[in-house]
Amino acid sequence: MRMIFLGPPGAGKGTQAVKLASKYGIAHISTGDMLRYHVKNGTDLGEKAKAYMDSGRLVPDDLIIEMVKERLEEEDAKRGFILDGFPRTVNQAEALEVLLKSKDITLDAVVLFDVDEETLVRRLSGRRICPNCNAIYNVHNSDYPEDGRCKRCGNGLIQRDDDRPEVVRRRLKVYEEETAPLLDYYRNKGSLISVDASSESDAVLYAIVSLYGGKD
Ligand code: AP5
Ligand code: ZN
Structure with a gap:
């Protein structure tokens, strides 16, 4: 499975990507998770990205493209991948297209997570x-979980810094301005498929698996 998950913040891209990556043994490539890892560990990239993320703006394309390029070289990504939160700009989409072409990789679908505001x-x-x-x-x-602890690893759960209301408003606006143009970009290529992501989680999963048609 090789898919791009596209959609506004909070649409459920990460939730479904985790399930599908584990179901098919493929890479879940979330640029948001990767950036949060860099911020948490105080890397150079994390230092550069932090202010953008905290204010709900996009991190510059060149940093993101380089990070994804490296991640696609890893073993699990060679079996398949879900790109979650990337590409986010037309510039990123064009860079991805060149990259995939150079590796002779085609995408199964670009899935739009459709949810009301x-x-x-x-x-x-x-x-x-x-x-x-x-x-x-x-x-x-x-x-x-009633005790507020992760069911998988027992760690205390937290709220993301960028889930504060004023940052959420900015992220939704940035989505409309910078990422929504990608819908036409992929529609014109005939690869965009919309999924009703406002229904409950298992129904959304079923819809995505169905459109994949049970292929490996
Ligand atoms: P990122 O982490 O990618 O955030 P996002 O795209 O805004 O997406 P979210 O993680 O908010 O939402 P999601 O769709 O994954 O929803 P989730 O599954 O968690 O990016 C963060 C920041 O990093 C950006 O602002 C930017 O600064 C930077 N960045 C990242 N990528 C970048 C890029 N390519 N270029 C430049 N900058 C980049 O679900 C949301 C909630 O809803 C959860 O609580 C979940 O439990 C619940 N839920 C999910 N599905 C359902 C359902 N069906 N029913 C009920 N509840 C549900
Ligand atoms: Zn955990």
Whole structure:
């Protein structure tokens, strides 16, 4: 499986990418998770990215493209991948196209996670993540752990810095301005498939697996 997950913040891209990557034994390439790792570990890239992320703006394309290029070289990515949160600009999409062409790789689909804004805001305000293993939870969902600890690794769950209301508003605006143009970009190439991502999580998973058609 080789897919791009496209959609606004809080649409559920990460939630589904984790499940599919584990189901098919492929790479979950989340540029957001990778950047948060760099920020947490105080790397050069993390230092450069932090201010952009904290204010809800996009990190410069050249830093992101280089990071994804390296990640695609890893073994699990050779079996397949889900790009979650990348590309985010037309510039990034063009760079990815060149990269994939040079490796003779074709994509199965570009999946648009379609969700109304009210649902997005509710999901983002209730989101809690595990800073240790990146697991994603939501206080509004029935499977939220009562003790506020990650079910996978036991670490305390936290709210992402950029899930504060004022940053969420900025991220939604940045999505409309810089990432939404990608919908036409991929529509024109005939690879965009829209999924109703406002339904419950298993239904969204089923929709994506169905459009993949059970291929390996
Ligand atoms: P990133 O981490 O990519 O954030 P995002 O795209 O804004 O997406 P989110 O992680 O907010 O949402 P999601 O769709 O994954 O939703 P999730 O599954 O968590 O980017 C963060 C920052 O990094 C950016 O602002 C930017 O600064 C930088 N960055 C990253 N990539 C970049 C790039 N390519 N270029 C430049 N800068 C970049 O779900 C949300 C919540 O809803 C969770 O609580 C979940 O439990 C819940 N939920 C999910 N699905 C359902 C469902 N079906 N029903 C009920 N609840 C659900
Ligand atoms: Zn965890």
